[in-house]
Amino acid sequence: MKQKQEFAVIGLGRFGGSICEELGMEGMSVLAIDNDEERVNEFKNIASHAVIADSTDESALKEIGIKNIDHVIVAIGENIQASILTTVILTDLGIKRITVKAQNDYHEKILNKIGIDEVVHPEREMGKRIAHHVISNNIMDYIELSDDHSIVEVKVGRKMSGKTLDDLDIRAHYGCNVVAIKQGKEINVSPSAEEILKLEDILIVIGSDKDISRFEKNLVID
Incomplete structure (x- = not known):
């Protein structure tokens, strides 16, 4: 039986706190750390476990057993210097997996130079999601996969309703791929080209940001 993964979250602000809550709800073992x-x-x-500790103090991190953690999430808020120093210490201690919240592009560049591949921009990513949703109520969710590619959930509106995927030919016209269709509680993965779309069905579409933008403007926004 696979051993349960151990997580630590450093920085219990809005972002780090929500990660702690979600991991806890999933039954994961979480060590919550903050200096407040x-x-x-x-x-x-x-x-x-929840402990008060200064994450920029290597001896303090060793004392609370950080070396035994499989995945550490550095969610420190405004203090970029503390975030970077904490990340350097974790790297030196040989932590297997480190995810860091970046405040800006400059912060991300430094983290990449340190060797951190898992860098997240929660505010930027949430901003993109909200922007796409306010454009149209038919755009349910928007997830950035890389700098150039994303995955989007869109509700079938009047422009697509009653047509098949073959009729719309989304890949040929927009360069996007429909990877699944949600119909109520059912999820149809790799749907048939003959699938007839109904109002309120949800398409899960993957593609480049430029292609997704064209797809949204032409077929999603009523």
Whole structure:
């Protein structure tokens, strides 16, 4: 039986706190770390363990057993210097997997030079999701896969309703691929070209950002 993965979240602000809560709800073992006693107390009943510690102090991290953690998420807020120093220490300690929240592109460049591949921009990513949703209520979700490619969930509106995927030929016209269709609680993966789309069906579409933008403007926005 596979051993349960151990997580640590450093920085219990809005982003780090939400990760702690989600991991806890999934039954994961989570070590919550912050230098603010009040924040730590908030997570004593949410995380497996919650400790007050200065993550820029290598001896403090060693003392709380950070070397035994499989995946550390550095979710430190405004203090870029603390984020970078913490990340350097974790790298030196040989942590298997490190994910870091970046404040800006400059921060990300430094993290990449340190050797961190898993860098997230939660505010930027959420901004893109909201922007796409406010353009049209038919755009349900938008997830950035890379700098140039994304995956989007779109509700079938009047422009697509009653037509098959073959009729729309989304790949030929827009360069995007429909990878699945949600119909109520059912998910049809790799749907047939003869599948007739109905109002309220949800298409899961993958492609380059430029192609997705053309697809949204022509078929999604009513």
